[in-house]
Amino acid sequence: MKYIYLDHASTTPIKKRVLKEMLPYITENFGNPSSVHLLGKKSKEAIENSRIKTANALNCNKNEVYFTSSATESNNWVLKAIAFSNKKKGKHIITTKIEHASILNTCKFLEKQGFNITYLPVNKYGMISLEDLKNSISDETILISIMFANNEIESIQPIKKIGEIAEKKIFIFIQMLFKQ
Incomplete structure (x- = not known):
């Protein structure tokens, strides 16, 4: 059955490029970024790098970028x-x-x-x-x-x-x- 999905404003498929970037943090480096162990530190570093990239894209300070779940x-x-x-x-x-x-x-x-x-x-x-x-x-x-x-x-x-x-x-x- 074919369907046309028209609700991309609420949720949408992940682009392959984004999935490729996220995959290591879903499958291997899944540590809690608040933890002090190695996996946690890797997750924290990835979040901070994402914060910097986002700030650069928005032309703002990294301290102005917050990530939420929804x-x-x-x-x-x-x-x-x-x-x-x-x-x-x-x-x-x-x-x-x-x-x-x-x-x-x-x-x-x-x-x-x-x-x-x-x-x-x-x-x-x-x-x-x-x-x-x-x-x-x-x-x-x-x-x-x-x-x-x-x-x-x-x-x-x-x-x-x-x-x-x-x-x-x-x-x-x-x-x-x-x-x-």
Whole structure:
């Protein structure tokens, strides 16, 4: 039976070149990178080399590169980190009603921690209203988390316009985040 796989945004086959690079660490050098034994040290060295390669590709410092086990873990980590490290500046986060479950579940958790979350509605095409976004931003807003492209309904948000709105409304906060 032939099939067409259209969910590459969530998971995809490993390229042969990547598999070749990873294979020794799956089959032979599988040590815990936090361990002090030889296999652990080899794994740690491979991770650090990957961190340097990634930093070079992204034109950033290797200390700015973190590896996680999934997008869900990454989303959870980033939202909580931004929220808790900036709660003295404000406790308001804006997202949409159609975000990935990892965003929505983390926002629900943050609500229980005293954060105010605005869930922007979308129209029948899955698009937010830029006017709703503008009206939702307050002096307490510390984060706007809006998915650029939705892999389930194929909506593509006007991210440049969203960024311009955020920049006008909370430019000082954005500058502070990126300087840290």
